[in-house]
Amino acid sequence: MGYVAVTASEEVIERAEDLFEKQRVDGDGEQVTVSQTDEQFGRIVGQATSEGGLYAPRLAALAVKQAQGDTAEAAFLLRAYRSTLERWDESVPADPADMVASRRVSPAYKDVPGGQILGATKDYTQRLLDFDLLDDDGEDPTESWDLDPADPPELRNVVSVLREEGLLHDPDDGPDEPVDTTREPVTMPAERSAVLQELARGETGAVTALGYSSLRGYGQVHPTLGEVRTGELPVQIEHPYTGEDATVAHAEVTECEAVVPVFAKRDDPQFAFGYGLCFGRNERKAIGMSVLDAGIQLDGEEPAENAEFVLDVVDGIDSFGFIEHLKLPHYVTFQSTLDRIRSIRERKMTEGAADAAESDVAEASADD
Amino acid sequence: MTDTERAVTTLESDSIDDAVAELADDGLSGYNFAYLDEHTKREVRRAILKGIAIPGHQVPYASRPMPLARGWGTGGIQASLSLLGPDDTFKVIDQGADESVNAANIRRLADRTADVDTTSDTTNADVIQTRHRIPEEVMGDDQILVLQVPITDPLRKVDGSDAANRRRHAHKNYGRMWVHLYENVVEWGEIKISSRYPTMVAGRYLMDPSPIPRWDVPKLDDADNLFVFAAGREARIYAVPPHTEVEPLAFEDESFQVERFPDQSCDACGSDDTFLTEVETDDGRRVYSCNDTSFCAKRQDDPAIPKDHHRDASGVDWGPGTPDSEDGSTAPSGGDGQ
Numbered sequence: 001m002g003y004v005a006v007t008a009s010e011e012v013i014e015r016a017e018d019l020f021e022k023q024r025v026d027g028d029g030e031q032v033t034v035s036q037t038d039e040q041f042g043r044i045v046g047q048a049t050s051e052g053g054l055y056a057p058r059l060a061a062l063a064v065k066q067a068q069g070d071t072a073e074a075a076f077l078l079r080a081y082r083s084t085l086e087r088w089d090e091s092v093p094a095d096p097a098d099m100v101a102s103r104r105v106s107p108a109y110k111d112v113p114g115g116q117i118l119g120a121t122k123d124y125t126q127r128l129l130d131f132d133l134l135d136d137d138g139e140d141p142t143e144s145w146d147l148d149p150a151d152p153p154e155l156r157n158v159v160s161v162l163r164e165e166g167l168l169h170d171p172d173d174g175p176d177e178p179v180d181t182t183r184e185p186v187t188m189p190a191e192r193s194a195v196l197q198e199l200a201r202g203e204t205g206a207v208t209a210l211g212y213s214s215l216r217g218y219g220q221v222h223p224t225l226g227e228v229r230t231g232e233l234p235v236q237i238e239h240p241y242t243g244e245d246a247t248v249a250h251a252e253v254t255e256c257e258a259v260v261p262v263f264a265k266r267d268d269p270q271f272a273f274g275y276g277l278c279f280g281r282n283e284r285k286a287i288g289m290s291v292l293d294a295g296i297q298l299d300g301e302e303p304a305e306n307a308e309f310v311l312d313v314v315d316g317i318d319s320f321g322f323i324e325h326l327k328l329p330h331y332v333t334f335q336s337t338l339d340r341i342r343s344i345r346e347r348k349m350t351e352g353a354a355d356a357a358e359s360d361v362a363e364a365s366a367d368d
Numbered sequence: 369m370t371d372t373e374r375a376v377t378t379l380e381s382d383s384i385d386d387a388v389a390e391l392a393d394d395g396l397s398g399y400n401f402a403y404l405d406e407h408t409k410r411e412v413r414r415a416i417l418k419g420i421a422i423p424g425h426q427v428p429y430a431s432r433p434m435p436l437a438r439g440w441g442t443g444g445i446q447a448s449l450s451l452l453g454p455d456d457t458f459k460v461i462d463q464g465a466d467e468s469v470n471a472a473n474i475r476r477l478a479d480r481t482a483d484v485d486t487t488s489d490t491t492n493a494d495v496i497q498t499r500h501r502i503p504e505e506v507m508g509d510d511q512i513l514v515l516q517v518p519i520t521d522p523l524r525k526v527d528g529s530d531a532a533n534r535r536r537h538a539h540k541n542y543g544r545m546w547v548h549l550y551e552n553v554v555e556w557g558e559i560k561i562s563s564r565y566p567t568m569v570a571g572r573y574l575m576d577p578s579p580i581p582r583w584d585v586p587k588l589d590d591a592d593n594l595f596v597f598a599a600g601r602e603a604r605i606y607a608v609p610p611h612t613e614v615e616p617l618a619f620e621d622e623s624f625q626v627e628r629f630p631d632q633s634c635d636a637c638g639s640d641d642t643f644l645t646e647v648e649t650d651d652g653r654r655v656y657s658c659n660d661t662s663f664c665a666k667r668q669d670d671p672a673i674p675k676d677h678h679r680d681a682s683g684v685d686w687g688p689g690t691p692d693s694e695d696g697s698t699a700p701s702g703g704d705g706q
Contacts, residue, residue: 010476013469079433084399185428185603188531308531318601321438322518328440328470332463332500332659335645336562336581339627347557 024068037061046252046280047071051316052078053182053201055251055279072203072320079317083182092236092245096255096277097157101231106158108224108259114155119230159226159257162271168259169270171297188308195296195307199289200278203316210304210314211288214295219302221295223258223274230254230281254282258290262298272297402449402482408432412450412605416596419607424569425537426520431603441474441499442600444516448474448497449482451512451596457485459493464501464643464659471499488662491678500563502584504642504660506676506686507593509610515578517599520606522566522576542574545617553622565624568615569608577614583626583643587687588614626688634658637667641675641689 025031038045038061048060052075060078067073103119106112162168171192178193186194199207214221232250239246258274274294276286292314295305303309313319400406408430415429434442441462452458458478462471466488474497475486487493490503497514507513523533526544536542545566552559563579567588577585578597588595588608595608608614618624633640635655642663644656658664666673674691676684683691 010472013473013476076433076437080435083433084403084405086405183430185430187428187534188529308529312530317433318438321440321442322601323439324437325439325518328499329463329468331645332581332643333563333579335643335659336583336627338646340560340562343625343628344556344558344560351557 020068024065032065034058034061034065037065041069043281044069044071044074046282047204047285048074048078050279050282050285051075051201051203052082054078054082055249057252072316075203076317076320089237091248092238094233094235096229096233096253097155099155099229099231099233099253099255100250101155101229103231104155104227104229106225106227108158108226112156112158112227117155155229157227157257159259159273162226162259167271168273171273171293186311190307190311192293192297195311196275196277196289196293198311198314199276199292202285202289202314203319204282204285206314206316206319207285207288207292210310211291214291214302214304219295219304220262220298220300221258221260221272221274221291221304223260223291223294225287225290226257226259228254228256228283228287230283252280254278254280254286256283256286256290258287258294260294262294399481401454402452403434403477404432404446404449408446409450412446415605416447416450416607419596419605420594420609422573423609423612424573424575424606426604426606428603429605431600434600436474436477438601439518440470441497441516443598443602443605444497444499444514444600445474445477446600447514447596447598447605448478448495451495451514452478452482452484454482454484456494457487457492458482459487459490459496460498461496461501461503461660461662462499464645465661467661490660490662500579500581501643501659502580502587502687504658504663504675504686506679506684506690507591508679509592511593512596513593514596514598515580517576517578517597517602517604519564520576520597520599520602520604522564522574524576525561525564525566537573540572542617545574549617549619549622553619558625559618559622566617568617570612570614574617575606575608575614581627581643582616582624583688585614585616585624585687586626586685588612590614590685629656632656634664634667637664638671639664639667642667643688 038057041061041064044064045057045060048064048071049055049057051071052060052063054060056078059081060074063074063077064071067077101117101119103121104114104117106116159168163170174191174193179191179197181194181197186198190198213219231253233253234247235249235251236245236247238244254277256276258276260272260274262272263269272294274290274292274297276289276291276293278285278289292304292310295302296307296310298305299307402409404412412429415427418427419425431443432446434445436442436445448458458475460466460471460475460478462468462474465471466475478484479486490496490505490507493511495512495514496503496507497516499516502513502515521530521533523536523542523545524530526548527533527536536544549559549561549566552561561582563581564576565582565585567575567577567585569575575597577588590611590613591608592610594610597606597608599605616624627643629640629644632644633656634642634644635657637658639658643659645659646654646656648654658667663675674682675686676682676690685691
């Protein structure tokens with residue numbers, strides 16, 4: 001009776017944990033440090049901070065190391081830790097226009113105030129395996145660059161140009177105080193702030209896939225991007241003594257603003273608007289989020305335009321937990337299911353035999 | 369939440385160092401007693417109280433991320449940890465077994481963070497957390513059964529939208545479920561729902577009793593104990609208070625049936641009045657054994673003890689195979705459900 005009799009003393013669980021840990025240290029190489037993880041696997045660390053909903057890159061790097069690179073697991077570790085932390089204060093609402101952008105592209109215009117800043121991107125690299133990295137000497141290819149340490153330019157928000165012209169529909173943001181979905185359960189219809197928070201914490205693959213579904217034809221939203229930016233966003237709190245806003249940290253974020261040629265109002269046609277923002281460098285998530293934000297405002301029939309559907313499936317911690325719970329024993333429910341199918345089969349066979357005998361039993365059995 | 373609402377822990381110590389030491393000794397160091405902060409536990413208890421006040425109604429609450437995966441009992445453990453006090457005894461079962469890996473893991477969390485006593489004996493426990501079974505032994509009015517819930521709404525079978533289903537509950541509009549059951553009968557000759565059987569609570573709310581087998585559904589009716597249903601991922605809590613009328617949906621001419629184990633008894637203790645599960649052995653035999661491992665162990669010592677052996681009264685109604693049950697037969701047939 002192997003499976004039923006799985007005895008699960010704590011020792012068994014601890015041994016399973018030990019075996020998992022062994023997989024990390026079993027190779028010939030040196031153990032990667034948390035600093036190395038933070039510095040060299042920045043995308044994974046960024047994904048963990050974003051899906052974990054906790055901006056703590058070093059803890060995220062620790063989580064990535066502990067989870068052996070599984071981003072869903074790393075995000076989960078961060079969320080569980082986050083829920084035990086006391087909340088000291090809330091920041092002043094951050095204005096993304098204050099972002100120190102290291103990259104900004106505006107697909108909507110050929111040129112924009114402040115210019116297109118390609119920045120660090122692999123968008124145009126040819127996807128060839130770089131065998132030089134097999135023997136990586138850590139050389140910085142930009143070392144010999146001769147650059148002015150000028151202040152970063154003030155970047156005017158591209159979408160604000162459209163907004164000033166009255167071409168852009170401003171979504172209904174609901175009450176001034178945003179909903180916090182980590183403190184209040186999400187109920188439908190959800191405020192836009194709740195939708196944006198859930199999307200910002202959504203699983204990258206899920207946000208990408210659901211956003212793509214809209215482009216693929218299961219939805220109306222196929223946006224033009226006003227801009228995509230990555231950079232450092234100052235986080236400010238109100239100083240407890242002076243009352244002035246004081247910058248206490250910077251968070252690396254990716255932002256996307258999408259203009260959607262679905263005219264929001266019949267009498268005053270305007271573009272619909274979609275917004276995406278997430279921690280870390282993660283352009284596909286920010287873009288996917290902007291598609292979903294715009295789609296949900298349309299409140300259409302398609303999956304990516306149905307807030308309830310999107311919010312029900314977009315969270316990685318939820319989907320990962322429930323998908324993997326199928327590994328748990330289910331023999332009670334399965335016994336119950338066996339009972340049903342056997343009972344129905346017996347009945348069908350009895351009926352079949354009765355039909356073959358051309359008797360009236362079939363009619364009678366329908367009344368059982 | 370305002371500062372005045374913040375929970376206050378009263379300490380007996382004179383100095384700050386002593387106070388910190390006192391706190392540190394209480395369960396897992398660095399964490400509050402029973403892991404969750406007091407404000408969260410109070411919020412969960414409020415949701416439970418609201419659930420008790422409106423039997424069968426799903427109460428939304430702010431489910432916290434727990435150090436267990438969602439879908440693995442995070443709702444149940446939040447309810448349990450909110451209800452447990454330092455002097456309580458806690459039992460955890462998963463699919464009827466105390467020794468299952470997941471039950472052991474949940475018990476370990478409660479043991480580490482709340483430092484409560486744990487037991488595998490149903491009759492000794494104050495709070496029992498369970499995944500998909502109600503124990504065979506009759507529970508009393510001083511006990512709480514916390515059921516882990518994967519899917520909170522019985523109407524999810526007929527409509528995926530919670531927003532639409534909340535409206536149906538508000539209007540007591542269960543027509544779609546009745547049609548679903550009727551179509552079952554037309555297509556299959558009987559209702560083919562195995563577990564998660566839709567159940568009417570106090571004549572008002574249709575409730576998903578969690579994936580307990582149909583065998584356990586009659587135990588919910590007019591019980592002495594409180595049942596708390598808690599879902600972590602779906603952030604809902606609901607309850608069946610003691611002595612509430614709970615009735616599985618059925619037709620006049622198509623009655624509710626529990627699982628049948630014709631001519632079978634437990635391979636280990638010989639019981640033929642308990643929920644059995646079947647196993648294929650290595651030598652190709654199919655044997656049945658009691659699913660409730662704790663009660664099976666007692667029956668192995670004394671095959672004659674009834675399910676209410678620990679109660680003053682005898683003949684307590686506790687589902688199939690108990691003397692006064694309307695649903696199960698009293699004969700040692702394993703309860704054919706008619």
